Amino acid sequence: xxxxxxxxxxxxxxxxxxxxxTCRASQGISSWLAWYQQKPGKAPKLLIYVxxxxxxxxxxxxxxxxxxxxxxxxxxxxxxxxxxxxxxxxSNSFPWTFGQGTKVEIx
Amino acid sequence: QVQLVQSGDEVRKPGASVSVxxxxxxxxxxxxxxxxxxxxxxxxxxxxxxVGPNKGNTNYAQNFQGRVTMTTDPSTATxxxxxxxxxxxxxxxxxxxxxxxxxxxxxxxxxGTLVTVSS
Numbered sequence: 307x308x309x310x311x312x313x314x315x316x317x318x319x320x321x322x323x324x325x326x327x328t329c330r331a332s333q334g335i336s337s338w339l340a341w342y343q344q345k346p347g348k349a350p351k352l353l354i355y356v357x358x359x360x361x362x363x364x365x366x367x368x369x370x371x372x373x374x375x376x377x378x379x380x381x382x383x384x385x386x387x388x389x390x391x392x393x394x395x396x397s398n399s400f401p402w403t404f405g406q407g408t409k410v411e412i413x
Numbered sequence: 414q415v416q417l418v419q420s421g422d423e424v425r426k427p428g429a430s431v432s433v434x435x436x437x438x439x440x441x442x443x444x445x446x447x448x449x450x451x452x453x454x455x456x457x458x459x460x461x462x463x464v465g466p467n468k469g470n471t472n473y474a475q476n477f478q479g480r481v482t483m484t485t486d487p488s489t490a491t492x493x494x495x496x497x498x499x500x501x502x503x504x505x506x507x508x509x510x511x512x513x514x515x516x517x518x519x520x521x522x523x524x525g526t527l528v529t530v531s532s
Contacts, residue, residue: 338516356516361520401475
């Protein structure tokens with residue numbers, strides 16, 4: 307199975323800050339990577355797929371980059387509604403796997 | 414309204430089985446497959462497998478092979494997931510999710526069903 311490792315596990319930030327989350331795959335996955343946002347008690351929400359394509363309706367402050375094994379999710383200017391846990395997910399090969407999550411907390 | 418609506422929370426004893434349903438509305442059910450995923454409290458998401466909308470073709474994660482069955486009823490636009498021989502570590506929120514044909518990315522999710530396994 308492909309292991310997905312995110313860093314950091316948590317980050318404390320203020321409204322307006324730029325936040326970057328990293329996801330590393332244990333083997334190359336081309337661009338078959340997605341990012342999700344999950345708030346407590348809610349289902350995940352797709353933010354970005356194929357590494358850098360913004361899902362319809364997602365604010366432009368979210369962006370994704372990377373290919374192969376190393377990927378990043380960037381929030382350019384953190385907003386109050388962005389405090390949540392973020393997960394990366396690979397779909398290069400079965401079983402599709404997720405990172406352990408990065409919790410973005412209020413500083 | 415495009416949505417997936419899951420059945421309600423369940424409590425089961427170890428060794429029992431559970432079935433969770435996922436009813437789709439607002440889109441053409443036959444055009445998308447459905448995946449099932451689960452998330453134990455405070456843990457990461459785990460993909461369990463997927464089921465095609467029409468012919469019922471499936472692909473299960475090896476960890477669940479032999480214990481999980483995923484089916485669909487195209488006439489009611491409903492997907493089902495049955496998990497047997499439940500253990501305490503099967504306690505989790507179970508989600509159905511529609512995945513994009515362009516890749517295994519989940520663009521529409523059900524609200525989640527909590528399955529608690531406890532004696």
